[in-house]
Amino acid sequence: MKVHPAGILICLLSPLLGADATIKPVQSDPSAPKAGAEPDYIIVHSDDFLDHYPTSSPGGFDLSQFAQEAPEVAWNGLDHQRKVTVSRTDGTKYGDEDQKAVIRIEGRGLAKPEELWMKGFRVITVTWINDKLIFIDANISHTTNVQAIYDVEKQVWIYRESVRYLDVQPGA
Secondary structure: OOOEEOOOOOOOOOOOOOOOOEEEEEEOOOOOOOOOOOOOEEEEEEOOOHHHOOEOOOOOOOHHHOOEOOOEEEEOOOOOOEEEEEEEEOOOOOOHHHOEEEEEEEEOOOOOOEEEEEEOOOEEEEEEOOOOEEEEEEEOOOOEEEEEEEEOOOOEEEEEEEEEEEEOOOOO
């Protein structure tokens, strides 16, 4: 999804927002004029959905006991030397809160295959940013995603955050 900053900051007081939330208004239509235009929605970045963050801690999921969808594979760049395979539970058999995924990373220059785990989502997408970074975007509700960037060489999280898309009400 492409978003275009409107260039203004809106502060909202709400018990739904964490103390460290960052709010950015955006235009949903890239062709809409930016000067003086009201944003269609705002994006709130926070850590409100930590339970849904992907993890690299030991002892992940054994998906063999669950009905699964066909695995999806994403290759890095044009040389296809590294790949990410996403195996997940069948979305038609389990509710969003019961969804589980194993993200397996393997290929040239990596000491051994590594697995990341994620739970409680509707849709999950994993793409390569470059030859060493992967981007994980998991939709956990109609208005909330969890996004993460993982360095496959250093085996560290670069970024993990909750992203909420809130409608701007006319006259608000």
